[in-house]
Amino acid sequence: MNVLRTFLVRAGYAVVLLTAVLVLNFSLMHLAPGDVADTISQSMGGADQELLDQIRADYGLDQPFLVQLGRYVGGVLQADLGFSFFYNEPVTKLILERLPATLLLVFSAQILALIVGVVLGVISAQKPNGIASYLVTFTALFGYSAPVFWTGILLLIAFSLQIPIFPVAGMRDVTVDGNFWVEAADIARHLVLPMITLASVFLALYSRLARASMMEVLGSDYVRTAKAKGLSPREVVYKHALKNAVSPVITLAGLQFSAVISGAVLVEAVFSWPGLGTLAFQSIIARDTPTILGILFFSALVVIVGNLLTDLALRLVDPRVGGRK
Amino acid sequence: MALLEVENLRIELSTRDGTAPVIDDLSFHLDAGETLSFVGESGCGKSMTALALMGLLPERIGRIASGAIRFDGEDLTKASPARLREIRGNDISMIFQEPMTSLNPVFTIGEQIAEVLRAHQGLSRQAAWDHAVELIDAVRIPNPKGRAGDYPFQMSGGQRQRAMIAMALACKPKILIADEPTTALDVTVQAQIFDLLRDLRAQTGTSIILITHDMGAVAEMAERMIVMYAGRKAELGPVAQIINHARHPYTQGLISCVPHLHDVLTEDRPELFEVPGIVPSLRDFGRDECLFASRCAHVTDQCRSARPPEKSFEGGQIADCWHAEAM
Numbered sequence: 069m070n071v072l073r074t075f076l077v078r079a080g081y082a083v084v085l086l087t088a089v090l091v092l093n094f095s096l097m098h099l100a101p102g103d104v105a106d107t108i109s110q111s112m113g114g115a116d117q118e119l120l121d122q123i124r125a126d127y128g129l130d131q132p133f134l135v136q137l138g139r140y141v142g143g144v145l146q147a148d149l150g151f152s153f154f155y156n157e158p159v160t161k162l163i164l165e166r167l168p169a170t171l172l173l174v175f176s177a178q179i180l181a182l183i184v185g186v187v188l189g190v191i192s193a194q195k196p197n198g199i200a201s202y203l204v205t206f207t208a209l210f211g212y213s214a215p216v217f218w219t220g221i222l223l224l225i226a227f228s229l230q231i232p233i234f235p236v237a238g239m240r241d242v243t244v245d246g247n248f249w250v251e252a253a254d255i256a257r258h259l260v261l262p263m264i265t266l267a268s269v270f271l272a273l274y275s276r277l278a279r280a281s282m283m284e285v286l287g288s289d290y291v292r293t294a295k296a297k298g299l300s301p302r303e304v305v306y307k308h309a310l311k312n313a314v315s316p317v318i319t320l321a322g323l324q325f326s327a328v329i330s331g332a333v334l335v336e337a338v339f340s341w342p343g344l345g346t347l348a349f350q351s352i353i354a355r356d357t358p359t360i361l362g363i364l365f366f367s368a369l370v371v372i373v374g375n376l377l378t379d380l381a382l383r384l385v386d387p388r389v390g391g392r393k
Numbered sequence: 394m395a396l397l398e399v400e401n402l403r404i405e406l407s408t409r410d411g412t413a414p415v416i417d418d419l420s421f422h423l424d425a426g427e428t429l430s431f432v433g434e435s436g437c438g439k440s441m442t443a444l445a446l447m448g449l450l451p452e453r454i455g456r457i458a459s460g461a462i463r464f465d466g467e468d469l470t471k472a473s474p475a476r477l478r479e480i481r482g483n484d485i486s487m488i489f490q491e492p493m494t495s496l497n498p499v500f501t502i503g504e505q506i507a508e509v510l511r512a513h514q515g516l517s518r519q520a521a522w523d524h525a526v527e528l529i530d531a532v533r534i535p536n537p538k539g540r541a542g543d544y545p546f547q548m549s550g551g552q553r554q555r556a557m558i559a560m561a562l563a564c565k566p567k568i569l570i571a572d573e574p575t576t577a578l579d580v581t582v583q584a585q586i587f588d589l590l591r592d593l594r595a596q597t598g599t600s601i602i603l604i605t606h607d608m609g610a611v612a613e614m615a616e617r618m619i620v621m622y623a624g625r626k627a628e629l630g631p632v633a634q635i636i637n638h639a640r641h642p643y644t645q646g647l648i649s650c651v652p653h654l655h656d657v658l659t660e661d662r663p664e665l666f667e668v669p670g671i672v673p674s675l676r677d678f679g680r681d682e683c684l685f686a687s688r689c690a691h692v693t694d695q696c697r698s699a700r701p702p703e704k705s706f707e708g709g710q711i712a713d714c715w716h717a718e719a720m
Contacts, residue, residue, distance in 0.1 A: 289494040295449055296489075297509045297560065298482035311499045386499055387544045 071383065078379070082372045089368040090144060090361075094137055097357050103129055104153055107355045127153070140361075149365065150358030154351060159362040162347065167366060169239055170343035174325075174332050174370065176259060177266035182321055185271045186314060189278025193313075194305065196283060204275055212272035216331050220265040220338035227261060234261050237340035262339040266331050270324055274317050282313040315386050322378025326371045394466065395422035396567060396600055397446075402460035404438075404445055406675070407453075413675040415441045415455070417624045423568065428594065428601040430615035430632070432608065432647065436672055437621040439604045443570045446602075447487055448477035465567075483513040486561040490573040492553035496545040502529065502556045503541030509563045528559040532589060551582035555589065562593060569594075570602045575610065587613055608651045612636060617709075620644045623673055623684040625700075630710030640704070640712035640720045642689045643668070683715065691716055 105123040109115035115123075124130045128139065143150060149159035188208070192201035211219075228236045235241065235258050244254040285291060286309055294308040336345030344363050351359035382389045404416035416438045423429050431439040444450050445457060448469060462469040464485065469477065489495040497505060506528055507521035516524065522541070529537035532555040545553055554574060561569055571590065575583035587610060594601055603614055611618050611632055618635060620628040620643065628641040639645045646668035670688035677684065683696040695715050704717040714720070 289489060289491055290497040292449065293489065293495045293557075293560075294497065296447055296481055296487045297512065298478045298480070299508070299512055300478065303508075303512075308497050308500075312497070388498060388546050 071380070075376070075380075078376055082376070085372060086365070086368060087141070090141055090365060091137065093361055093364045094140055095133075097361060098133060098136070102355060104355065104357060105129065108153065144365065149362035152351070152356050152359045154354040154356040154359065159358045162359060163344065163362050163366055166343050166347050169341060170329075170332055170336070170345060171370070172255075172259065173262055173266060173335065173341060173343060174328050177263045177332075177335075178270065178321065178325070178328055178374075180263055181267040181270035181274055182317065184267070185274025186278045186310075186317055188271075188275040189280075189317075190282050190305065190310060190313070192275070193279045193282035193286060196279075201279075204279070208272035208275045210272075211268035214268070216265060216269055217334045217338050219268050220262070220335055223261050223265055224338070234258075239342050262335050262341050265338070266328065266335045269331060270321075270328060273324065274321065277320055278313065278317050281316045282309060285309045285313040288312075311385060315382060315389075318378055318381050318385065322375050325374035325378075326367070329367050329370060396425045396465065397423040398461075398463040399442075399446075400461045400463070402442070402445065402462065403458040404441055404450065404455060405458045406441075406455050408675055410676050413678045414458070415624045415675070415678065416445070417678065419460075419626055421619055421626070421629060423600050423602065425567070425600055426594070426598045427617065428603060428615040430603045430605060430611040430618040431621060432606060432611055432618055433621035433627075434606065434672055436675075438624040439621055440572055441624075442621075443487065443572050443602065443604055446568075446570060447481055447485060448472070448474075449481075479513070482509050482561075482566075483564045484566055485568045485570065486564070486566040487570040487572065488554070488557045488561045488574050490576050492550055492557055492577060495557060496553055498545055501542050501544055502548070506541075506556070506560045506563055509560055513564045525559075525563070528563055529556065531562075531593070532556070532559045534559075550578050551585065554578060554582075554586055558586075558589065558593070562597065562599065565597055566599060568600045568602065570604070572604045573606070574603075575607075576605075583610075590614070608636075608648060620647065624678050625684065626711075626713055627685065628710070628712045628714075630706070630712075631708055634708050634710055638720075640706060640710060640717040641685075641714045642691055642716075642720065643685050644712075645720070646688075691720075 103124070104127055105120045108123055109120055121130070128136060131139075140150065147160060149163065151157075152159050152162055155162055188204045192198075192204040195201055214222075224236060227234050239258050240251065240254050241258075244250060286305070290312075291304060291309050294304045299308070332343065333345035333348055335341065336343045337349055340346065344366065347359065348363045350356075351363070379389075399422070400420050402416055402419045403414055405412040406415045419438075419442065421429070431442065433439055441450070441455065444455070446462060446469070450456060457470050460470065464480070469480070472480070496502070500508075503522055503525045506525035507516075507518070510516045510521040510524055511518070514521075526537045526541050529541055534540050534552055534555050540548070540552075545556070548556065558574075569590075574590070575586050578586065590601065591614065593599070601614070603610065605611060615632050617630060618632050619626055620635075620641065622643050628635060628639060628644045635644060636648060639648055646666075649666040650668065652665055668688055673684050673687070681700050682698065683689070683692075683701050686692045686696040689696065693715070701713045701715045701717075703711050703713055705711050706717075712720075
């Protein structure tokens, strides 16, 4: 009941926030020099002023800024993100085609980074000066300092070329055709390398935070109480300590959602993953304003949904969140 | 045979300057159904003794260097970690000073109590929960059924300490160690907690080791007391006898420190009594001399030359002071 109400309030905020993002993005794009007409004329090998005006009139670019903005926002409210001249398709359709691939990559990488990061953090916190702890620290430092595209290429060379166990690029094999499970397995096989690449950066962050947070919790009074009750070390660490230590990690994971999405752009480019990142990359080069705006809009949406999920997860873990009284 | 016998216990703590004996040659016993109180300033080794009894000395920092802790004839210093876990929370349990932080904030009170019952008595989830509700009732928290589902942050300090007591007494332990159980609580709540402990002791026959620096609490709760100073026993014996005639200058100082409300009100607020000086630093704990010498009004050269021997008096009173007979 309480959760539902908070959820609705948050959803209300989200709508306001999204509208602000929309207006801001549109204004920024408008400030940037060059428009669709320039790109089209370039691809035609040049055009005279009359043709440029003609194109601008066709796309409504000759209208005053506020009119354009109003039209755009009005369109978005009706689930119409405009029309991409570059792909010759409605932007909404373009994005919805690619969104699942990005969501799959982003969420799987995020979950992998969280689970592995927390496990590594917990292991290294128990013996802060042990070999395992140094190994985790080193791995984390490596994952964090290596640029994500470099890690990706390295993994590609290692596990697609030298030891060819994973496919080089794409999301599915055109020759694979069968029932749902066969195709799912094929996608999973394609997903492994990009997912690991994207997760490596965040895994490093989460394992460091989990380690620090776990070490603090292990020294706390209630952990001593748990030991004094005669519970097994497993119960003390994985029940009493972990549930407390994991909150800051979840909070950080929520904050990192936007970073994961921007990281996904690079990872998608390296692995030719057919998601929003690749689309963003191409449409930026093509100055395909409606597509870029659409992608930014959806990125904001994913971040907001991600934060909402984070909040719900925190509530599950810590009863003090949400002010139950 | 006494329920618990501690013999020549020495606990060493690793510090930056080497190891220091935070408990130095401590011997005492605890009878079934008895309340024994440990008294002394902060850092005198009261809590270390308690943690050693529980087998919970800070890992890699504190260790039992020598001596024996015999519980029901079994030497706990030689017991395996698994055996110690069996005993902890079941035969010997402990309540801590800070009820605010000693309960896990993310589990309900009921769960935290039921967990002990599941671990030691193998009760099912439902049976353990039902029993937890009964225990919450036994420590006089109103509406036990409803409160069992509450989290610690939804309770007051006194209620949390009651919950801790319920948790500690869940398996009807033979020994309950209470480490300054009321220090963090309001005065009125303190009295309630002591009442509760006394009643529960009468019902269950549990022996209590009460660690405190509150002489009032000692007089109210305990039959015998041990006064600790700088890791060593200063004086041991029946509470009434010691309060009437302490044989160690430190004990006398502690007793004089308790202000008497009426005296303070009727006269023109006399100066409070204090024991001058401070506790020696951990580095000096092992020295072969009386560690209280620098603060003592009766100090002689003998006190600085060697550690004072135990001197026994009638009624089981023992004082570690060169001049105990003259006190």
